[in-house]
Amino acid sequence: MTLLTVQNLTVKRGECPVVDHASFTISAGECVGLIGPNGAGKTSLLRGVLGLLPHEGHSSLAAMAPRQRAAQAAWLPQKREIAWPMTVERVVALGRLPYLARGARLTPADQSAVDAALTRMGLAGYRDRLATALSGGEQARVLIARTLAQDTPLLLADEPIAGLDPAAQIATLQVFESLAQEGRAVLTSLHDLSLAARYCTRLVMMSAGRIVADGPPEDILTAQRLEEVFHLRAEIIPTAHGPLVQPHGVTL
Amino acid sequence: MKLFGALMGLTGVMFLASLFVGYAAIPIPEGLAALFGQGNPLFVTVMQEIRLPRTLLAAMIGLSLGLAGAAMQGFLRNPLAEPGLIGVSGSAALGAVVALQTGLAAAFMLALPITALVAAALGVGLILLLAGPRGSSLTLILAGIAVSAFAAALTSLALNLSPNPYAASEIMFWMMGSVANRAMDHVWLALPIMALGWLILAGLGRGLDALTLGEDAAEALGISITRLRLQLLVGTAAAVGAATAVAGAVGFVGLVVPHILRRFAQGRPSTLLWASALGGAAMVMAADLATRLILPDRDLKLGVVMALIGAPLFLHLIYKTRREVA
Numbered sequence: 001m002t003l004l005t006v007q008n009l010t011v012k013r014g015e016c017p018v019v020d021h022a023s024f025t026i027s028a029g030e031c032v033g034l035i036g037p038n039g040a041g042k043t044s045l046l047r048g049v050l051g052l053l054p055h056e057g058h059s060s061l062a063a064m065a066p067r068q069r070a071a072q073a074a075w076l077p078q079k080r081e082i083a084w085p086m087t088v089e090r091v092v093a094l095g096r097l098p099y100l101a102r103g104a105r106l107t108p109a110d111q112s113a114v115d116a117a118l119t120r121m122g123l124a125g126y127r128d129r130l131a132t133a134l135s136g137g138e139q140a141r142v143l144i145a146r147t148l149a150q151d152t153p154l155l156l157a158d159e160p161i162a163g164l165d166p167a168a169q170i171a172t173l174q175v176f177e178s179l180a181q182e183g184r185a186v187l188t189s190l191h192d193l194s195l196a197a198r199y200c201t202r203l204v205m206m207s208a209g210r211i212v213a214d215g216p217p218e219d220i221l222t223a224q225r226l227e228e229v230f231h232l233r234a235e236i237i238p239t240a241h242g243p244l245v246q247p248h249g250v251t252l
Numbered sequence: 253m254k255l256f257g258a259l260m261g262l263t264g265v266m267f268l269a270s271l272f273v274g275y276a277a278i279p280i281p282e283g284l285a286a287l288f289g290q291g292n293p294l295f296v297t298v299m300q301e302i303r304l305p306r307t308l309l310a311a312m313i314g315l316s317l318g319l320a321g322a323a324m325q326g327f328l329r330n331p332l333a334e335p336g337l338i339g340v341s342g343s344a345a346l347g348a349v350v351a352l353q354t355g356l357a358a359a360f361m362l363a364l365p366i367t368a369l370v371a372a373a374l375g376v377g378l379i380l381l382l383a384g385p386r387g388s389s390l391t392l393i394l395a396g397i398a399v400s401a402f403a404a405a406l407t408s409l410a411l412n413l414s415p416n417p418y419a420a421s422e423i424m425f426w427m428m429g430s431v432a433n434r435a436m437d438h439v440w441l442a443l444p445i446m447a448l449g450w451l452i453l454a455g456l457g458r459g460l461d462a463l464t465l466g467e468d469a470a471e472a473l474g475i476s477i478t479r480l481r482l483q484l485l486v487g488t489a490a491a492v493g494a495a496t497a498v499a500g501a502v503g504f505v506g507l508v509v510p511h512i513l514r515r516f517a518q519g520r521p522s523t524l525l526w527a528s529a530l531g532g533a534a535m536v537m538a539a540d541l542a543t544r545l546i547l548p549d550r551d552l553k554l555g556v557v558m559a560l561i562g563a564p565l566f567l568h569l570i571y572k573t574r575r576e577v578a
């Protein structure tokens with residue numbers, strides 16, 4: 001089942017296209033890693049797909065009414081904000097907002113979605129702690145749990161594992177992997193190519209606003225592409241856990 | 253719910269105290285009867301035409317300022333924001349000063365508040381024009397500062413060119429803010445406009461909750477930031493514009509009350525909205541009561557007492573936050 005269709009999506013900053021005629025579809029069961037160097041247009045693509053940026057072309061998400069879109073896709077922005085000293089549970093419960101009538105309290109179904117999200121991110125013991133008093137990495141996990149509580153078929157995340165410790169990085173990507181296995185889909189930008197190769201079912205590579213490659217990780221990560229797109233000299237070592245990308249120099 | 257009960261209780265107590273404490277000592281049973289037009293005609297006049305409008309106005313103004321302050325802080329995600337930030341109170345004050353200066357205020361009783369309301373509306377219109385429909389929070393703040401500064405400059409100019417010292421001192425006293433010597437006509441003029449503002453601001457809770465996660469995340473949760481900002485501006489203009497028009501500038505309420513109550517609202521902007529509204533009403537009634545009790549023979553101004561209470565309270569809060577952060 002197709003969960004997201006994007007056709008010829010162009011996002012411009014002034015006159016300059018930062019996303020240039022991007023087209024792709026995402027089906028249920030996929031965990032898609034969006035990779036590319038800084039400034040390749042990953043964030044603009046994600047925000048354009050959601051309709052948060054003015055754009056040309058078509059995105060099935062951007063075409064939806066805001067409330068309907070919120071029930072279809074959850075969005076984890078790169079900038080992690082928790083403005084007020086709220087408990088972890090309350091922050092995660094904000095993910096239920098699209099389903100609540102004005103001024104209504106959480107229903108038992110909402111509460112169980114919140115509990116499931118907390119458990120999934122290993123935050124059950126943090127429930128009553130103030131989110132603003134946690135470390136940066138812990139806050140990042142709280143915000144990921146918030147998107148999980150939204151319980152949507154599709155999850156879009158912008159560098160969700162940046163700043164997490166290695167165990168939390170792997171745990172987060174394992175959650176994304178299991179979401180895909182449940183029949184949902186994930187589109188996430190990532191910088192760690194080895195982790196991307198291990199946990200994503202498919203990689204989309206961007207360079208200067210264009211999608212330059214799209215396919216299974218083993219086909220996408222080639223030494224030649226890493227050199228052309230990432231300006232990296234790297235060795236790609238096949239291992240039992242998928243390809244390991246070992247960069248050993250830059251070609252700038 | 254405990255918070256709601258406590259604040260309702262506090263507001264109720266302040267309301268009763270404001271009605272029954274004053275220059276003329278009226279026993280409570282007779283005062284109650286007088287409130288409904290029964291008994292001693294002198295008491296009836298005092299209760300119905302002096303104490304009731306004064307108490308109602310203090311409550312309404314506090315509610316407006318508390319609610320607008322909580323909304324403004326929630327929208328800008330900044331505990332230093334206050335309703336005066338968008339220049340509504342400055343423009344309303346300018347309108348009032350113009351009315352006093354030109355002698356229009358003497359034409360009929362409501363001439364001053366009406367001029368102030370028109371000026372407040374003009375000020376907000378100007379800000380909407382400057383900040384644009386899709387502008388960021390920063391442009392909104394900058395536009396507010398520009399409009400406030402311009403209104404303040406024109407107000408000073410009016411004082412500067414004042415024809416006689418009486419006009420100048422009248423303006424000065426008006427600007428200190430007060431709910432003394434107001435009639436029910438003031439209540440009827442301000443109430444519909446304020447109520448409209450309260451309704452609009454009360455509808456912001458859900459959007460402000462979502463904004464805790466930032467503008468991008470809120471938008472993805474189905475909240476229209478553009479609409480939220482328009483509601484905030486119009487609601488604040490109506491509530492605070494009307495408050496300033498009938499009572500002059502009363503500062504610190506919109507800044508301090510949400511700050512004090514945030515902890516009790518567990519940080520939730522939607523809870524803080526109504527908590528701040530009730531807390532604001534209680535605080536302004538308490539301050540007005542203080543003006544009557546401290547120096548009953550001198551006309552102590554509400555705005556002055558509010559700042560005298562508010563500033564040390566704010567300092568205390570800063571001191572506490574500093575210790576928490578360190």
